Amino acid sequence: MASESPQPYRVLARKYRPQSFAELIGQDAMVQTLGNAIKRDRLAHAFLLTGVRGVGKTSTARLIAKALNCIGPDGQGGPTIEPCGICDPCVAIAEGRHIDVVEMDAASHTGVDDVREIIEAVRYAAVSARYKVYIIDEVHMLSKNAFNALLKTLEEPPAHVKFLFATTEVNKVPVTVLSRCQRFDLRRISADQLAAHFEAVAGAEGIEVEPAALALIARAAEGSARDGLSILDQAFAHGAGGVTADQVRAMLGLSDRGAVRRLLGLLLAGEARAALAAVKDQYELGVEPSALIRGLLESVHGITRAKVGGVEDPAQSVEEREAYADWASALSYATIHRLWQLLLKGLSEVHGAPLPLEAAEMALLRVIHASELPDPGALAERLANGENIAVAPQSKPPVEGEQAPLLRAPADFAALVELVAANGKPHLAQQLHDYCGLVRYQPPDLAIRPSKPLAGEFARDLAALLKQATGTVWTVGVVDSPAEPSLLEQEQMEKERLRQSVLETPIVRAALDAFPDAELAGFTLEDQRSA
Template structure:
């Protein structure tokens, strides 16, 4: 036989070992039990929906159901079709006249559905039931679904519908509610490994168990994907499959080496980590896959830490399990969550970078240096131990993003900081009865009792442009309710006086006297706020807590202070401090955020 003839006769493993009955279908015991009971009790639905990820047996299950309903070896539907009668054979070969398969991805229109609606009225030619199998049914158009609804709800007794889809959420609820739904689950890894081992034996090939575990892990619960990878592995290795050969074929790094790489990064050993990564890259490992493997290791270690009894992976060797348990005990939960977030961001960078290996190395460098930073709870305990009182501060490194907003940190209150606050609070509005206009109608707002409250009134009424002009571009000469005397700068709008007077008269119901003065007046409201902020910062820099924080973060810069007593946050429990100090995470701008502190 020639090579060409041999290649034409070859059938890929995914087709060759396609299940022909429910006994050969693996990993879907719940669905088989339901269908078996339905057939035995005569409670068959008129429509079924098979949903699940790719390659778990949706279309295969639909064909097996069609065989069970139309098998000629029994007097009625059966859960165990013979597979040898004319009906079973023709359904397997997709040529049965009464079992019609339609690909909704290529036939999406209402005209295609109209053909089905017209044909359901006619009885089957030779089968017990006329069955319509529609694959990827979510691809049908909205009009096609609407046209199918009535027939789907009340089809003739000789008609059955079987739908298959990977996107169940894209189906209209009106369609799903008319069908019996089966969610086909991913195949468990150990079940998939056993299935692959049986096929290897039938194909007279050899394979290491660890190699089959790698294929099962890469298939992510899909039988078809695992068979396609196994087919490729057999061709790649000439029938003798080893673990290393599968790794080379898939571009994977050794899992043990990945765990070693993760441990090196968590120790802060940058040089060792980069050497290990480069060695894996030179061996054919994809940098994106390596970063993804580090994410999997992080998730695995976190599960081991949270639930040791359920965190073990059935595809993990005993040596890897021992190393993983030791790592999970050493690493704190904040460290693992920080590593997860940094690796997630690094995965996106590596995928889009012009040089993936360079991006992957930068990810490991950032993660290694972050590993030496203290955990949030440890930092809080140190600050608690050394600070007796302090101010509410926000810190950001000088290397941080210039566009990032200042954030607040631990709280403090001191006598040196009370004076500026008292100045701000002196402008509180005194409760007043609503003012009335000459016509006796209530005004919209009471008379403001200070110039600051007058400015707030403009912002409240969506006249922020005038509010900003009053706070930044004028000096107050005199203010009393109903009378305003100001000295505007040359940058102020030329019609400022007229617009301010009109707005105040409309909102308060009183005729305001607004005049321009040549007197020097007070400094602007904006400059007052700047002076108060500077006074707060100067007072905060003398606080013990700020001094202690600057020892831990010497390159940090004080940006903002807000009034709040320290004892409201530090109640003796470090967790209370963590309510104010969020977990140390990597921010969207690439800076690291520890509570209200931002560091690069």
């Protein structure tokens, strides 16, 4: 007797595809809405399921088809949010062989002829099911003519027909189609829910996985159950009887967290040579430069959460939490935010650079250079106290007997305008005076909001003049934010206030009462005081 051939291996993403709404994780609101609609017999004729890849759009469409056509174990049941899974329609739909449940991939059937086949077929009743169901995956791939051909049937389909559309790019679906469908936005699945799901899958497969490894896989999945199960499948193959966090990091090319923390410490200490050596070591171990900077970003985020008292991340070790707590107590919010922005800019540069490693090194050197710069807030406070702040160039150390340029910041915005005029730029000063409202004045940081368009080089020219006049680099921002009235408007408002005060004086009021047609032609402050 010949032995039975072994069953072919099924990947986890297919093996553990949800077979009931109870197994569909992270979509409780949608399940509740569908359940109420089925109970109250208020089912729409067309559903549109949208969301990122791997959150369960196609699985949900098949579950809806089962829910609509389930007849129960005794063959007498009706539509239900809890299909039995054992009746003939449920089994046939689950196996993809039900004659009345038609699945079409719009990516490979984009033309009007493909839609015309559906339009012709909907006129005929279902062969054996309660409803004839059409599941069209990636519906946004249909051509414009195909959408137009489907509109009339979609708006008034026969009572025995239901349409289920799935798409990852709902913005590409015509509004005329959206308005004819009941839309469900499937949410990204949270990392905690994914980790719990992967733990259950690992238990069912009889493979031990460290909780930290599950957390790493859930984070790498980015809200997609299918992506996470694919990574978990790969981790099972990578490990030998079990899966550890170190194995997952190596498999995904993630930087070792301890190495990232050491690198961050070198950056904060200004150790440029040691930091570059650490980057080279990680690169030789196979860590991509972008992954290294992402690791630094995660560390800065972890420090921020530690500073505000956020919920502990299960993927973090005890040593990592202690290091974050120490940095959180030592670093100010301004420093942390500056680190985040510099690293974020560096990551975008690495992604687009022809030489990623060199781009990463330059980005990290910029972080070290920025850590040596004085804090603008502290500078402003010292200036307000009347101190002279010496700013030495970073490119060379100060030499004895050599005086660094002094930051001679104007006391306020009005003084700054006077400084611009005194340095041979009266037209620039007039524009600042007449058309610019002050948003922020924290030398050497200036932000203004113009009331009329300014020349494209206005901010550049102003920053260059201020650098020459004060001896330091200024940041001039032209922003669209709430601002004070311009200096000209303030002067006009003050003049009007004085005018109203003159009109309210007894002698002027008496004169206007005696001569109603009279007007106040002008006045001086001396006139007001004498009055």
